[in-house]
Amino acid sequence: MSQKVQYEFAEEEVPEEFKACFDFLESLGMKAHFGTWQIEPEPKVILIDFYKYVDHKNEIKKFLWDHFQIDSLYSGWEFEEPMVWSWVTGLLIERFWQDHKESKIVAHFHEWLSGFGLLYLRSKTGAVKTVFTTHATMLGRSISGSGEDLYGQLNSLNPDEAARRLGVFDKFSSERACAKNADIFTTVSEITGLEAEKILGRKPEVLLFNGLNIDKFPTLEETSIKHISCRSVIRDFLAYYFFPYYTFDLEHNVSFFITARYELRNKGIDILAEALALLNEQLKKDKNPRTVSVFFWTPMQNSGIKPLIRETKDLYYNIKELVDANAHNIISKLLYNLISGKPQPEEAIFAADFLKNIKMNIKHFQRQGNPPMVTHQVYNEDNEPLVRLLLDRGLDNKADDPVKVIVYPVYLDGNDGLLNLSLYDAITGCHFGLFPSYYEPWGYTPLETMALGVSALTSDLSGFGLFMEKKWATQNKNSGIYVLKMMDRKREDVIKDLFQTLYNYSKLEHAERVENKINAKNLSHLADWKQFVKNYLQAYDLALAK
DSSP: OOHHHHHHEEEOOOOHHHHHHHHHHHHTTOEEEEEEESSTTOOEEEEEEOGGGGGGHHHHHHHHHHHHOOOOTTOOHHHHHHHHHHHHHHHHHHHHHHHOTTSOOEEEEEHHHHHHHHHHHHHHOSSSEEEEEESSOHHHHHHHHTTOOHHHHGGGOOHHHHHHHTTOHHHHHHHHHHHHHSSEEEESSHHHHHHHHHHHSOOOSEEOOOOBOGGGSOOHHHHHHHHHHHHHHHHHHHHHHHTTTOOOOGGGEEEEEEEOOSOTTTTTHHHHHHHHHHHHHHHHHHTOSOEEEEEEEOOOOOOSBOHHHHHHHHHHHHHHHHHHHHHHHHHHHHHHHHHHTOOOOHHHHSOHHHHHHHHHHHHHHOOOSOOOSBSBOOTTGGGSHHHHHHHHTTOSOOTTOSEEEEEOOSOOBSOSSSSOOBHHHHHHHSSEEEOOOSSBSSOHHHHHHHHTTOEEEEETTBHHHHHHHHHSOTTSTTOSEEEEOOTTOOHHHHHHHHHHHHHHHHTOOHHHHHHHHHHHHHHGGGGBHHHHHHHHHHHHHHHHTO
């Protein structure tokens, strides 16, 4: 086992009921390991070293073609590796069943990568009942990822033809075979169920929504305290990022964010840019002190933090440390000044050395032009699709732009060199999470955002958005979750609605934002695993009843 696996997996003695099937795999040249995976709630797992079975891959491919018309003749290792692994899991489960024929056994397979074990069991025995879950169809993801209108063509789609055209026929035909041959077919959301029915030819019997263990997230009181400390870190970032060029009132700034894979259309980044441009123009007309900082936490290839930003960060903290070091004397003199009612010149309040050092640091801190668009060095920045998208819509961080954009192309692991916040802490420090996805089978991030006590926007083309839309009336301006209606609507109408939601939120007073946070946290409990586990039990009962 690899060092990582050894760290995350605690191997234990093989229970008596598994010894025969472990010995069976060993007779085929493979080794199985039993133990505990080191995550909550410490599930028991079996790891299989299946590589000695790779020599059988062509036999498996032939079997899959003969019995299920899965065309994998020219498939490479990315297909063959999960195929062999999941086939071996089928061997293990079948051997276990042979020793426990009196037991009721349900095997649950997720995605096409594990589904070959299901197909093996289907061809060998009907006694082991099977459940198959697709989280997103391969063909649906490929169509939307290529920029095509998936939902507009579902009713007229020829899946075989589209899968061959997009080069995913092997995975598509595997997924379809699993869906059709499982005792019970499931998906993770209503929107994916619609997609699967049209593409895979079977309507799911049960929806297995993706939940969170909400009890593992901070309480509302804890998130409120955390918001203040993490917001302070974000404000420091905004200060050393923007203030070398110009200043704005951080007390009147709200922070929006999107964190997602770098997929402009699928993740709704394209329409978000359009809506932010409208927001920028409207806030200019309002002549309101409100500013909106928008973080695009979208990882992309880069060669590190821009040296200029490192420099302004260091200078900012030098200035802050100077103020902190002299704070006691400054406060004492200010207090005397206020009590005495005799205004004094700055020289009487600030020591000469302090003033000299501060002014020198501020002079070095100041810059000309506009603040950067991107925190890190990315190749050919001005033509990077996301940067180009923002620039073409006038979002270039000019001094008179109320909407400030920050493209932050790294994963937030708490040690990135700038914010140095984990993703959850960065979310907690913000006010509004934006996820207007075009293709999102479920969408954990808006749910995580709500569980952290932060308002979120999602869409009715995402599984989570459609779930929440049916659970909660989203028209209340302080709802905590906003579901953008995108299904069967014109793009320009969607953009207008998204702008209006952003604009309305930007105008909320502090008390209204607090109410929003409370609602967001409370509503996250609707997607707790405590609620969703019932759907799994239903699927297993239906499978056993077959």
